[in-house]
Amino acid sequence: MNAQRLQVLLVDDEEPVLVTTAAVLSEDFSVHTARDAGAALRMLAHQHFDVVCTDFHMPGKNGIELLREATVLHPHLAGVLVTGYREYLDRKDQQQAQTLFYLVLKPYQPQDLISMIRRAAEASRLKREMNLITSGLAERKRGAR
Known part of the structure; x- marks a missing residue:
């Protein structure tokens, strides 16, 4: 096991889900939480994270919009999208989205x-x-010229 724990930013607008999920994940990871995309993006501007794990359906920016902006700020950041909205899988942008993040279905x-x-x-x-x-x-290669 790595001596340094992975830094995970967990984003969900539902407080009970956020607290419960953070408690479960904190046994394996160093977990920081945000209640919406705006708070998550502010945290990303000042702190290093290995993974952003976000719910899809939130007020304001949804999880996909958050992950797109987060990976613009930090191109090597990993994203995990959690959703109960199975119909999302039928959207045209599914293939593009799969290059941006991993999907976990509720x-x-x-x-x-x-x-x-x-x-x-x-x-x-x-x-x-x-x-x-x-x-x-x-x-x-440039130096060899």
């Missing part, structure tokens, strides 16, 4: 959410490492 088992957060964080870590490798190769 109802889910806590272990399923924990596993998805770990998978998302690992994918994010690999993206960061690949970016470092490719930028290092580009730098060496």
Whole structure:
């Protein structure tokens, strides 16, 4: 197990869900919470997170809009979208959305959410490492000229 715990930003407008989910996740991760997309984006501006785990349906910006903005701010940030809205899966932008985040459908088992957060964080870590490798190769190529 890693000595450093993954930093997870959990976003949900329903207080009981937020508190319960944070308690479950805090056994495995360092969890910070926000009640809406605006608060989450303010936290993202000042603090590092490995994963943003957000509910889809919230007042104001929904979870997809939050994840899109968050990944613009932090391109290697991993996103997990939790939704009970199965009809979302029928939308035209499903394929594009799948490149932005991982999807967890309600109802889910806590272990399923924990596993998805770990998978998302690992994918994010690999993206960061690949970016470092490719930028290092580009730098060496420029230096060799």
